[in-house]
Amino acid sequence: MINLYNHIVEYLINAPAIIQFTWVLSVVFLFVIIGLIIYLNHIRKRLRSKERIETVYEKKYEQDLIKYLYSGNKDQEITNEQQIIVNYLRQCASSSLKRKLISNTLLKLRNEISGEMADAIQKLYYQTGLLHYASSKLKNKKWETIASGIKELAQFEIKEVHDEVLLHVNHPKREVRLEIQRYLVKLFRFEGLEFLNLLVCRLTEWDQIRLIEILKKFENQETPDFSVWLESSNNSVVSFSLKLTKTFNQYEAKDTLIKLLSHSDPAIRIEALEVLSHFGDIESFIILKNDFNQRTIEEQEVIFKIMESLYEISDVPFILDHINNENFEIKTSALKILKAIDDDEGYHLKTLTNNIEFLEKTNLNNAS
Amino acid sequence: MGINILSFVLNLFEYLFFGFAFLAILSYLLLALISIKETAIYIKKNSFVNYKDILSSSISPSISIIAPAYNETLNVVDNVRSLLSNHYSSYDVIIVNDGSKDDSLEKLIEAYDLVKIDYTINVKIPTKPLREGVFKSTNPAFEKLIVVDKVNGGKADALNMGLNISSNKYVACIDVDCLLIEDSLQKMIKPFLEAGDSKVIASGGVIRIANSCIIKDGKLIDVNLPTNMIVRGQILEYLRAFLLGRMAWSKLNGLLVISGAFGMFDKRIAIEAGGYDTHTVGEDMEIIVRMRRHMEELKIKYKVAYIPDPLCWTEAPDNMKIFISQRNRWTRGTIETLKKHKKIGFNPKYKTLGTISFPYWLIFERLAPLIEVAGIFYFIFLIIIGNVKWDYAIAYIILAYLFTVFFSIITIITEELTYHQYKKRGIGIQLIITALLEPILNHPVILYAAIKGNYDYYFNKKLKWGEMVRKGMSN
Numbered sequence: 032m033i034n035l036y037n038h039i040v041e042y043l044i045n046a047p048a049i050i051q052f053t054w055v056l057s058v059v060f061l062f063v064i065i066g067l068i069i070y071l072n073h074i075r076k077r078l079r080s081k082e083r084i085e086t087v088y089e090k091k092y093e094q095d096l097i098k099y100l101y102s103g104n105k106d107q108e109i110t111n112e113q114q115i116i117v118n119y120l121r122q123c124a125s126s127s128l129k130r131k132l133i134s135n136t137l138l139k140l141r142n143e144i145s146g147e148m149a150d151a152i153q154k155l156y157y158q159t160g161l162l163h164y165a166s167s168k169l170k171n172k173k174w175e176t177i178a179s180g181i182k183e184l185a186q187f188e189i190k191e192v193h194d195e196v197l198l199h200v201n202h203p204k205r206e207v208r209l210e211i212q213r214y215l216v217k218l219f220r221f222e223g224l225e226f227l228n229l230l231v232c233r234l235t236e237w238d239q240i241r242l243i244e245i246l247k248k249f250e251n252q253e254t255p256d257f258s259v260w261l262e263s264s265n266n267s268v269v270s271f272s273l274k275l276t277k278t279f280n281q282y283e284a285k286d287t288l289i290k291l292l293s294h295s296d297p298a299i300r301i302e303a304l305e306v307l308s309h310f311g312d313i314e315s316f317i318i319l320k321n322d323f324n325q326r327t328i329e330e331q332e333v334i335f336k337i338m339e340s341l342y343e344i345s346d347v348p349f350i351l352d353h354i355n356n357e358n359f360e361i362k363t364s365a366l367k368i369l370k371a372i373d374d375d376e377g378y379h380l381k382t383l384t385n386n387i388e389f390l391e392k393t394n395l396n397n398a399s
Numbered sequence: 400m401g402i403n404i405l406s407f408v409l410n411l412f413e414y415l416f417f418g419f420a421f422l423a424i425l426s427y428l429l430l431a432l433i434s435i436k437e438t439a440i441y442i443k444k445n446s447f448v449n450y451k452d453i454l455s456s457s458i459s460p461s462i463s464i465i466a467p468a469y470n471e472t473l474n475v476v477d478n479v480r481s482l483l484s485n486h487y488s489s490y491d492v493i494i495v496n497d498g499s500k501d502d503s504l505e506k507l508i509e510a511y512d513l514v515k516i517d518y519t520i521n522v523k524i525p526t527k528p529l530r531e532g533v534f535k536s537t538n539p540a541f542e543k544l545i546v547v548d549k550v551n552g553g554k555a556d557a558l559n560m561g562l563n564i565s566s567n568k569y570v571a572c573i574d575v576d577c578l579l580i581e582d583s584l585q586k587m588i589k590p591f592l593e594a595g596d597s598k599v600i601a602s603g604g605v606i607r608i609a610n611s612c613i614i615k616d617g618k619l620i621d622v623n624l625p626t627n628m629i630v631r632g633q634i635l636e637y638l639r640a641f642l643l644g645r646m647a648w649s650k651l652n653g654l655l656v657i658s659g660a661f662g663m664f665d666k667r668i669a670i671e672a673g674g675y676d677t678h679t680v681g682e683d684m685e686i687i688v689r690m691r692r693h694m695e696e697l698k699i700k701y702k703v704a705y706i707p708d709p710l711c712w713t714e715a716p717d718n719m720k721i722f723i724s725q726r727n728r729w730t731r732g733t734i735e736t737l738k739k740h741k742k743i744g745f746n747p748k749y750k751t752l753g754t755i756s757f758p759y760w761l762i763f764e765r766l767a768p769l770i771e772v773a774g775i776f777y778f779i780f781l782i783i784i785g786n787v788k789w790d791y792a793i794a795y796i797i798l799a800y801l802f803t804v805f806f807s808i809i810t811i812i813t814e815e816l817t818y819h820q821y822k823k824r825g826i827g828i829q830l831i832i833t834a835l836l837e838p839i840l841n842h843p844v845i846l847y848a849a850i851k852g853n854y855d856y857y858f859n860k861k862l863k864w865g866e867m868v869r870k871g872m873s874n
Contacts, residue, residue: 046790053794060801067808068831074815075827178447206447237592240459241452274458359521 085132092136095120099155100140100148120159134161138186156187166192174204181207185214193219200229209238216245220252224275227260227268234267242271243278258284266296273299277306289315297327304330308337316341320349328358335364342368409786416774420795423763424802431809433647438707438817441646445708450585454486460568460592461489462584462663465561466575467554468494472501476510478575481617483543487584491543493561494575498530498551507546512538518545524559524674527552533564554659555675555682562666562674571663576714578609578619579661583710587663590704597700600668600690603657604710605641607820608634610717619712624826629722631833632841633715639810642707642817649705653756655691657703659683661711668693679739681732688740688752695749709818723848730852733765768849800838807834 043051095116102112109117123129141152156162161183168180169192177199184192196215202208212234215223260272261284269291276284291303292315307315319326319334326334335353338346346368353365453459464482468475475494482492496504507513518533531548549560558572569588573579583604591599610630613621625631648654659682672693675682687703694701716722737744737760744761746753781787811830814820821830 042790050790050794053791053798057794057798057801060798060805064801064805064808067805067812071808071812071815071827071831074812078815078819079822079824175443182447206444210447233595235593235595236460237453237589240456240592241449243458244452244456278458359523363519363521 085128088129088132089136092120092123092133093140096136096140096152096155100144100151103151117155117158120155124159124161124164130161130164133159134183134186137161141187153187162187162189165189166195169195169199174202174207177202178204178207178210181210181214185210185217188218190218197226197229200226201231205232205235208232209241212238212242213245216242220249221246221255224255224260227263227271230265230268233265234271236270239267239271239274243274246275247278254279254281256283257281258287261287261291266299269294269296269299270302273302273306277309280310282310285310285312288312289318292318297330300326301330301333304333304337308341311341313341313343316346320346323349332358332360332364335361335368339364339367339371342372344372347372409781412773412777416770416777419762419770420799423767426759426763427643427806430647431643431806433650434643434645435813437646437650438642438813441707442817448589450582453585454582455488457488459487459489460588461491461566462487462569462571462588463561463565463567463666464490464492464571464573464584465558465565466492466494466573467497467557467561468499468503468575469497469551469554469557470499470501470503471575472499472503472506474576475503476506477617479507479511479544481578482573482575483541484581484617485579485584486581487588490571490584491545491565491567493564494544494546495557495560495564496546496548497553497557498527498549504531504546504548508534511536511541511544511546513544513546518564520563522563523670524562526556526560526563553677555677555679558682559674559677562670565666568666569663570666570669571661572659573661573711574659574713577606577660578614578617578712580619580708580710580712583661584663586706586708586710587661590702590706591663591665594702597652597702598665598668598694599704600665600694600701601657601687602663602704602706603645603654604661604706605708606637606658606660607709607712608637608715609712610715612712614712622820623823624821624829625717627717628833628836628840629719629844630715630717631829632837633722635807635810635830635833635837636841637715638814639807642813643806643810645705646707648756649703651751651755652702653751653759654703654705655688655752655756655760656684657687657705658711660713664690676739679732679735680728681736684732685736685739688736688743691752692740692743692749695752707817709820719844723844723851726845726848727852727855730768730849731856733760734853734856737761737765768846769853771846772850803838803842804834807837 043054046054099113099116102110102116104110120133124133137152137156141149144152165180165183165187166189168176168183171177171180181196181199184196193215196211199207199211202211208230212223212226215226217223219225254275257272257275257279258281260268261276263269263272273288273291275281276288285307288303288307292300292307294300294303304315304319316334316338323331323334338350342350350365350368353361354369356362356365464485466478466482471478479492479494494507496507513534513536515532516535520529520533527550529548530550534546534548536542536544545564547560547564549557552560561572562570569591571584571587587602587604590602593599608625608630609619610627611623611625612619613623624634645654645656662683664686668690669686672686672690674686676685676689679685691701691703716725737757740757743749743753744757749757778787778792808831811827811834815827821827
């Protein structure tokens with residue numbers, strides 16, 4: 032055995048440099064692999080035990096909180112028993128994992144109950160020092176810490192930090208901006224849309240849909256005048272305001288909407304068109320018909336699509352001009368509209384279009 | 400003189416193989432590092448996303464799920480039910496029955512109360528004609544379902560029919576037997592709705608292997624590791640490709656493939672680029688390359704997005720014959736696509752696509768099996784002429800093996816630290832054993848399939864898709 036060892040050592044000492052390097056690398060890889068296998072085993076165990084610990088603590092905190100809620104006394108602001116629980120939770124809150132678990136449990140309970148008990152939970156959020164931890168995150172340098180702080184403050188509906196939150200409205204990280212927008216809209220409802228006056232960054236379509244879904248949950252709220260933002264220099268704000276106008280049926284914005292039909296961005300023009308059609312505004316179509324050929328193909332398609340449900344008999348000459356349009360969508364829409372107009376008017380498709388094959392292909396051949 | 404030439408040629412080959420191996424290892428490590436970093440960033444950012452907000456929204460964009468079906472009688476009814484149970488608010492499901500010879504259509508008609516309807520089809524991409532026509536359900540519960548019965552034309556042709564039929568802006572093209580995770584559509588549509596200066600033309604997600612997993616009513620209930628070594632090897636291979644490769648390519652905006660099992664597209668761009676190519680067996684890769692080429696030629700800034708979340712679970716081949724047939728097809732698909740778009744290769748006009756992605760795929764995907772086989776022949780030749788430096792050979796072989804194992808274990812650790820799908824006790828050690836055995840058991844088969852794919856491409860032109868017998872995932 033010793034001989035073999037000596038032989039190998041002697042061979043390696045005398046081997047060319049490249050072989051020495053290869054063997055050294057192999058040995059390094061071997062040890063790294065062994066280390067990684069041990070590490071893998073460790074993280075799998077840790078992940079399993081973390082799950083176990085989380086379940087145990089969640090259960091424990093839930094029990095403590097329920098005990099807190101039911102050990103109140105009308106005569107005292109806080110009973111001794113409650114104070115003990117508050118002290119215990121405050122002590123636990125110094126650990127980030129436990130703090131997260133306490134917050135989650137508070138939130139879970141808060142969503143399940145209402146009235147005085149929900150208020151007690153809210154009070155507990157202050158008493159345990161969780162508010163301090165969350166609001167201090169706003170001063171952190173890491174974007175994820177700021178975002179998680181704002182997220183928690185929004186979940187617990189802490190309005191006091193409004194000004195501090197608003198400072199980050201144009202934060203370079205989109206995730207932070209999203210949390211701010213969510214915080215403002217969730218807590219201050221339509222008033223929270225004030226951020227639109229300050230926003231210089233882009234509000235993506237995803238963000239817009241999210242915010243509208245939050246706003247839709249607040250019924251019977253007085254809506255502000257969205258037309259201010261319809262004239263914003265930030266195109267994404269205009270797009271968002273168009274969605275708001277449509278969702279909350281703000282017909283008063285009609286004049287501004289008509290102006291947007293001449294906006295420099297074709298996407299905004301199309302969106303404005305769709306909002307006007309949502310309001311069943313026939314007048315705007317007079318403008319559109321006049322400069323139809325100057326508009327993009329996408330706009331022309333949308334105009335005809337909308338006309339399928341908003342046509343008038345007086346539109347027939349305009350429609351007739353397009354029954355042989357090269358664009359399939361426009362041509363089909365034109366024929367569909369004519370098909371819908373009573374045959375008594377004398378618009379027999381087979382006599383109007385030079386393309387019978389097209390009628391058959393589009394199942395419109397039974398129109399006359 | 401003769402000996403000198405032989406010695407020169409042997410030295411040349413030696414440097415060539417050594418250089419190739421060095422560059423391959425370097426590129427794998429580089430891609431892995433970028434992928435790990437990007438996945439960590441994605442997970443951090445994703446922890447702030449609430450997908451439920453968009454779930455019920457009536458203003459979220461509509462999506463068409465296009466699923467071609469050919470002789471899927473065994474599972475088609477269950478698979479369609481699974482597709483119809485997605486949580487997204489605004490979508491339709493277009494099943495294209497591509498001339499099935501079995502009773503798939505009859506089963507669908509019966510199960511979903513389908514009736515034939517008049518349907519206006521805008522034939523933007525030519526396809527084989529309709530056979531029985533277009534069907535919709537009389538039952539309001541299945542109003543999202545459209546079934547199209549057409550003459551057989553292959554998967555690409557069926558997908559093109561779906562593109563023609565769809566009236567939505569976005570299309571998700573999937574294999575009908577795939578199991579989509581409930582929030583998969585929200586996750587796939589997100590990059591399109593978040594696009595800034597660069598237009599997102601397609602997005603792809605991670606495909607996971609569902610063999611041995613428990614699936615009930617179209618939902619994934621329990622994740623298990625199969626006992627079959629062929630499947631286990633593929634699990635590791637998929638993890639390597641999806642976790643330690645594609646995320647990096649996405650970051651570099653050089654992603655050339657979105658899995659045919661599940662990908663989402665901007666329909667207008669897909670149609671402008673000409674839809675799926677019916678003359679290739681690698682239509683999933685080809686359409687991405689063509690869409691990218693189209694955007695580069697139009698000089699429009701664009702992006703192909705990638706979602707590292709496991710969004711789709713599929714059945715992998717569990718026997719040697721089908722496994723080889725699948726890999727053979729993948730090889731032919733790669734050759735066809737690279738050959739068709741050779742203009743892109745090393746062409747700075749196509750930026751990352753031409754100068755990084757294409758050359759990488761050509762050298763490390765297309766040519767890799769050929770270089771490897773050349774290396775084996777070279778080694779055999781050296782043995783024959785008695786010129787093998789055994790100490791070199793053994794040292795290199797051991798190093799190559801250890802690197803492969805090292806890379807696989809890094810992949811497993813990445814999976815544990817990110818998505819942790821294989822939670823059960825004991826699976827960790829089974830995955831390590833797979834990592835140790837896979838280079839010896841699976842890799843030679845993959846190499847053989849790739850060489851056979853090359854042979855079939857050049858000498859057996861009639862060969863098309865090959866068979867894939869489904870056992871079905873419903874348990």
